Amino acid sequence: MPRTALVAGATGLVGSALLRRLLAHPSWGRVVSVGRRPSGQAGPGLLEVEVDFDDLESAELPVTAVDDAFCCLGTTRKKAGSLEAFERVDRHYVVAFGRLAKRFGALRLLVVSAMLADPESGNDYARVKGRMERDLEGLALPSLTVVRPSLLLGKRRESRPLEAASIAVARPLAGLFVGPLKRFRPVTAEAVAATMVRRALAAGEGVEVVESDDIRERESCRPE
Ligand SMILES: NC(=O)c1ccc[n+]([C@@H]2O[C@H](COP(=O)([O-])OP(=O)(O)OC[C@H]3O[C@@H](n4cnc5c(N)ncnc54)[C@H](OP(=O)(O)O)[C@@H]3O)[C@@H](O)[C@H]2O)c1
Incomplete structure (x- = not known):
């Protein structure tokens, strides 16, 4: 039986790549994407739902149940305007998505967090991500997968000077990311x-x- 996926963040860098893969994958027959605007993608199994993120956990979906929920939501503190607004998206909206997934019987929740996430960190970004992870664990879904990437590479429509500068510095140093620095x-x-x-x-x-x-980078080259 093809599975039903629930996705949040499908307009973003990771989320759009994920949605493309899910729509092309034989294991999923339906993909429900919740967002505040359309994903810009199309496919016979794609169902898009515009939601109010401040009431995400009560959203109505055009399916009775989902199997797998994928969360790629996130913003930056600069875009959000304050630490509180950043936390609303990167922690509270993500947890609300987890609750929505649970309401629809999801067996698996997979979420993009970040390297060094730690609920007690002195770094605001790492602490918000760590608390989001801790809150999700508290939902006690049957299966929770937390993915903690380092700096993300990919083509963005918007300009993020700090991220671009970090990538520009990291690129020529690629050979140094070995041993304990590999992460x-x-x-x-x-x-x-x-x-x-x-x-x-x-x-x-x-x-x-x-x-x-x-x-693993080579995973991205293999057909799904
Ligand atoms: N950038 C990095 O180097 C890096 C490194 C490690 C981890 N991460 C984490 O990886 C995850 C995915 O990153 P990404 O770069 O793919 O993200 P992205 O391109 O910025 O996309 C973020 C997604 O979240 C949605 N979103 C943002 N603010 C929202 C709001 N206020 N209400 C509703 N939806 C909102 C966006 O929707 P709209 O299109 O409607 O705005 C978009 O779909 C994030 O959690 C990020 O923190 C990033």
């Missing part, structure tokens, strides 16, 4: 999306954390 190696959004698809197909019960150095 800092930037990863492509395509590889993150491919990892999420593969983990969804393989996920057992409980919580699984995929660190950045377990996100």
Whole structure:
């Protein structure tokens, strides 16, 4: 039986790559994408739902149940305007998505977090991501996969000078990301999306954390 996926963040760098893969994959017959605007993608199994993120967990979906839920939501503090607004998206909306997935009986939740996520971190970004992970664990879904990428590579429509500068610095240093530094190696959004698809197909019960150095670039080249 083809599975039903629920996706949030499908207009983003990782989310758009993920949605493309899910729509092309024989294991999923239906993909429900929740967002505040259309994904811009098309496919026979795609169902798009415009939602109010402040009331995401009560959203009505055009299906009775979902199998796998994928969350690629996120913003930046600069875009959000404040730490509180950043936390609303990167923690509270993600947790609301987890609750929505649970309401529709999801067996698996896969979420993009970030390297060094830690609920007690002194770094605001890492702390928000860590608290989001902790809150999701509290939902006790049958299976939770947390993917923690390092710096993301991929073509963005918007300009992010800080991210672009970090990538420009990291590129010529690629040869240094070995041994204990391997986990800092930037990863492509395509590889993150491919990892999420593969983990969804393989996920057992409980919580699984995929660190950045377990996100394999060659996975992004293989047909799904
Ligand atoms: N950038 C990096 O180097 C990096 C590194 C490690 C981890 N991460 C994490 O990886 C995840 C995916 O990153 P990405 O670069 O693919 O993200 P992205 O391209 O910025 O996309 C983010 C998604 O979240 C949605 N979103 C943002 N603000 C929203 C709001 N206020 N209400 C509703 N939806 C909202 C966007 O929808 P709209 O299109 O409607 O705005 C979009 O679909 C994020 O959680 C990010 O923190 C990023």
